Amino acid sequence: MSMTALVPQKKGRLHKDVKWWYYLIAILLVLVFLLPIYVLCNLSFRTIQDLGSKLQLPYILNLGNYITAFQDKSLWRGFGNSILLAGETVILEILISALGAYGLARSSNRIAEGIRTFNMAIMMIPGTALLVGTYSLMVNFGMANTIWGLALLSAAGGIPGTMFMYVNFVASIPKALDEAAMIDGAGIMRTFLQIIMPQLKAVTVTRVIMSATGSWNNYLMPMYLLQNKSKHTVILVIKAAFNTGNGIGNLPLACATCVLGLLPIIILYIFLQRYIIEGQIDSSVK
């Protein structure tokens, strides 16, 4: 049996035999994984009176929800706030982590394992466990209801993980490069920006994507720290659209708002999925 498995023709035939059920499984998986998105889109084209099946297509295709959602200023303000929050978080997290990683990796070789342990400990702290401590810190230092305050908080949460990734990569850059730059008269900061950062392009791209999507999707902290409506992020705007607390819910409109709110992430994913998945692999294997 073992010998026949090595005969190429036999292997080829086996391959063909098995193929049809590969595709059956693949189609089933696609259905299971895309169904929620289908239902969401389907509901978003309904009229508010249409309480029919969530799986069948609507009787009347209603684009009005999108027009209403589009004209809603709070959604656009939400986009603005989310972009600002994600942008500030990414810049702070990436620069500070890369700088820190460079500093630590060049001053000691054993630091990576230390950061790894520390990073794991940080990961284990549930956001809500520190809620009371964080909340009072943010209020006492005037950072409640500010995007920059939340960006600092999110960046700080991401720094140990991102720094750990960077330390591994910096360690693989030969020290001779730094020394050459030093002989040419470059200081530490200049060496970092002009010599080291360009070497870290690949890991930086994946960390930027992860940090940006993480802060874009964050719910807990924005929920409690950005209570002022003018500071609401997209997620909070969508939450408000789904809210039926005051008795008048408009599910189709909420779904349209949700689709629009998800669109940037989905488009980003479609174009960058290769980097995103490779980044995930990098951060799980290292």
Place this chain on the structure above:
Amino acid sequence: MAARRRKYIYIAIPAVLLVLAFILFPLINAVKLSLYKWNGYSQSMRFIGADNYVKAFSDKFFWSSLGNTLIYGFGSTLLQNLGGLAAALFLNKKFVGRNALRAILYMPIMISPFLMGQIMYYFVQYEGGVFNELLGVLGMNPVYWMESGLSSTIMITLINSWQYMGLCMIIYLAGLQNIPEMYREAARLDGAGKFAEFRKVTVPLLIPSITTAVVTNLIGGLKLYDVIVALSNGGPNRQSMSLAFYIQVLYFNDESAGYASAIGILTFLMILIITLPINALLRRREVEY
């Protein structure tokens, strides 16, 4: 050179300061507050020592939340790892559209768990929910998916596992692709069947991936919060709360900030006690190759 070397440490100061200010300081603050009776906003705080911790032991909501948290943590870890490994083994085969399928299975991870919960809420509804509609098509009676605390907890675990299965899949896929083909060929030459080859070659060499997948998902599951808010809001009757959810209820609804802090510290310790030995155990079983 030595002088310059000493200077390197200075550029790590911003990172250290941010972590100190936003993680360690709140942690210390939370430990301190856990020793006080405090409603969260008034000026008056009363030092009560370890009373908050003692109180937790006779609090039925603490125990039910702890039980739910363990279901969320271990249930999600088990389901995501089994599902992820199966998906990775499947995607490791060659067929047209493999990369597209991989991208689709990973996609839910990009979506905010809170919004995913919000969407899935319309699946688990009793009246007009998608699951019951599907049961209707099959000629079966509708089910109250979120009837009790336990059924809500199970549904939330399933939905969370479904959303994050792609993470395990990617980790295992990377692990599988790192296993040199020659080991499998050697096993086949020695007469190993498909199952023996999987158990004796693939699994041992996948241990590093298993470590990462198990530990990451365990931590994530034990911290579960967003999706619970959207799906059951801790109900019915606070019976599907996780500890993370309970902390938030205590702080903002019940105005017991001190007690909330104590539960927070207990949650952190619980995650530590569960995760560290599992991590150490799995790391010891990793083989060099």
